[in-house]
Structure formats: C-alpha cells, structure tokens
Amino acid sequence: MGSLETPSAAENGSAPSAGNGKSMSVDGTEATPEPDTTKRRRSSVLPLEVGTRVMCRWRDGKYHPVKVIERRKVPNAIPSDYEYYVHYTEFNRRLDEWVKLEQLDLDSVEAVVDEKVEEKGATGLKMTRHQKRKIDETHVEGHEELDAASLREHEEFTKVKNIATIELGRYEIETWYFSPFPPEYNDCLKLYFCEFCLNFMKRKEQLQRHMRKCDLKHPPGDEIYRSGTLSMFEVDGKKNKVYGQNLCYLAKLFLDHKTLYYDVDLFLFYVLCECDDRGCHMVGYFSKEKHSEESYNLACILTLPPYQRKGYGKFLIAFSYELSKKEGKVGTPERPLSDLGLLSYRGYWTRVLLDILKKHKGNISIKELSDMTAIKAEDILTTLQSLELIQYRKGQHVICADPKVLDRHLKAAGRGGLEVDVSKLIWTPYKEQTVAVRSRMPFGPLGNDCIRAEWNP
Secondary structure, three states, X not given: OOOOOOOOOHHHOOOOEOOOOOXXXXXXXXXXXXXXXXXXXXXXXXXXXXXXXXXXXXXXXXXXXXXXXXXXXXXXXXXXXXXXXXXXXXXXXXXXXXXXXXXXXXXXXXXXXXXXXXXXXXXXXXXXXXHHHHHHHHHHXXXXXXXXXXXXXXXXXXXXXXXXXXXXXXEEEEOOOOOOOOHHHOOOOEEEEOOOOOOEEOOHHXXXXXXXXXXXXXXXXXXXXXXXXXXXXXXXXXXXXXXXXXXXXXXXXXOOOOOOOOOHHHEEEEEEEEEEOOEEEXXXXXXXXXXXXXXXXXXXXXXXXXXXXXXXXXXXXXXXXXXXXXXXXXXXXXXXXXXXXHHHHHHHHHHHHHHHHHHHOOOOOHHHHHHHHOXXXXXXXXXXXXXXXXXXXXXXXXXXXXXXXXXXXHHHHOOOXXXXXXXXXXXXXXXXXXXXXXEOOOEHHHOEOOOEXXXXX
C-alpha cells in the first residue's frame, strides 16, 4: 500500500531551499536546477486528472503503466500536492494502491482517454483499442459473463479500496478490494476482526474488550469433519445471520466480482479451520445454496492470504465435491469464477480426471467419469478439450489417453494439495435435516463432548 504520511517537498519532486536562492538536494549538496522546460512540463500536467495514464515505480523498483483512478490532496501541503490511486494495467486490481507523486514519471504522461469514445464499443460501434483491452482483461480474469456496462458500473462503485488492512487473529493482512461496510466505517483504514465470531471494530482496544467477553472458540456451527489439526464447520446462514453477513464482508475484501448477499438465510457456509489449544482459526471457506436449481455445489470460495499456496484451496474444492457425492448429485461452481478460483478449479479437474484415465487406460466414458467424480459433464468436456485429450468422431466424443501425454499434463498441473479423508466426514445433506438429529463430533481441546442438536428449519 502507498504510505499515507505527508510527503515532504523533496518527495513531491522539489528540493528544499537552502535560503541563499540556490536549490539544495536532500543531503545538503547543491542540486542541479531543473530546466525551464521540465518546470513548465510539470506545471502543465499537475495535478494529474482522473483517467490519466502514466508510468509508476512499483515495489519491484521498476516502472509499470498505470491509470489514475482517483486523487486526493495531501494534508498540510501546497494546493497542487496530491496522492493518486492507481491501477497497474498489467496486473490484477488487487494491486491497486495510493502512490506519491515521486513514484510517477511525469515525462510519460498520456492524455486522458475520452470515456464516451470507449462506450461506443458497448453499443455495437467500432471499439477503441482501450475497449478491446478492457474486454480482454475481463476474459482473462474469468468475468466473461459480465457485459461491458455492468463491468464499468461495478468498477466505478468499487474503484477505490476503502479498508487498507485488517487484523484477524495473529495476522495483519493487506486487503485487495473494496467491501461495502456500513457507512460508520467509511473513515477506517484498518479494521479489527474477532477471528471466532467475525465481529469487526475500529480500534484495537475495542477488540481486546470484545475478546474478554466473546465465549466462542470456533465458528458457530456444527463440526462435520476433523482430521489431525484440520476441522470443517457447517454454519447455517439462517441460524447464524450476523456471522454469515460478517463473513461476506470479510470475503469481499479479497474477492473482486462477488455479489454480497445480505440475506444469507439461503446459504450454508463451510468454514475450514486450523485448530490448536487456543481454538479454531479460520483458514478459508466456501458457501453453497441450500437448494440450487442450476446444480451449483459452491457459490463462493476463499482461502485467506496468509494460508494461500498451502493446498487449502484445493482441499475446499475437493470437499465440495465430496458433499455432492453424499447428496448423490453432480455439481459445478457458480459462475463467474474469480481468476484464482478458475485456476484452482482447472487444476483440480485436471488432476482428478487424469488420475482416473490413467487407472482405466482411457476406457471410460464422460458419463462414467461424471458419476465417479460428481463433476458436471460439461466441466469434464471443457477440461479434456483444453488438454487436447478429446476428439469428436462419428457423432460422439472419444477420449484419447496416451500414458505419456497424461503424465505430462499431470506434472504441469502440480501437486494435488491436502486430501479429504472421507471416513472423517460426518454429514447429512440439508434436505434431510428436517428429520435428522445430528451429533457433533467430540471437540477435545475445547471440551465440547458429543453435543447433540435438534434441527428446526
């Protein structure tokens, strides 16, 4: 994140005066005066307008192209001093940040793009290069179901991150995207979350007082899986509405194109935790509709940044399919998928399908693959087609499973992540909960032994 400290005059591109009429550098030596052309250039482009394209020095020390999304005046500075909120056009929006003037190369400033010209591309007229680039970016990030108008509306509403960092448990985490917290939190750059009930506060002192009173040590639901230090809790949005809403607020900070549902009654949340003697600490979660006409077995999925690249995302995906198997249904994730979600699913589908193809030496149909894995036939077809393992012959799809080709694709797909031990899953599908009495697993470290819960939908 860009620093919020007030930049000095030197940081804004000008050196402090030595008092003798000569310009001095920061270390006190006499500085080379700026050429008149440079001064005129600087004064003519500042302050930069929203929409300006310019090169910006990123955290890698290199300059990258950015677009100015917003600007704000620097407190207690001269009127022309601004900080700029920029989008790195080469990267995902999660890297958008506030930057100081000193990070921008003013010699690279481009004129502001006329947004009205861009809109012509959405009305069937000839698209500008910028419009084409925006559509390309949308497709790359897995948001192809959003039309250009919807995408612009979304980006306008969420263009600036409102919360810079959060504290959750022992982690301080930089946020990625805008999340529509209630208006009273508009002036907060940092929020403090209780890692167990997910209530959020403005100040550390408030969190400390809350933690002395909060009696939760795990998510407020039923523990349906435990293997080693990993536990999965099922939280009913209807029974734990505040928790479900707070989880959505939290997730939106790390998911771009996510619809925030305030009515969480229709959803079940599956929260994965790492457990120790202090309690169960959330690693990530996925949600699913209680009843989906489109066969969605997952609505939203998130692994929190401190736990990413450890196989938890793959575990969550695998877990959602194990629930589908217990329901006796095939499933598919709700679209559109985020960029990271799409990569994770493609990797999961590839590994699962190719492992089976190797064992059966390709002598298996797509229907049989779907029945074995609970993966929707359309997802199987697109995955195998992307790997060029399927051909259309004589009116039907034929799987071509050369062992060497399968091994090459499996190697490229990477590790499979943590495995779900199905024998440790104790779960009843939601539709049967109206008549079932379900026993929660004994929770050793916290002493919740064999709690039984009556289900009253």
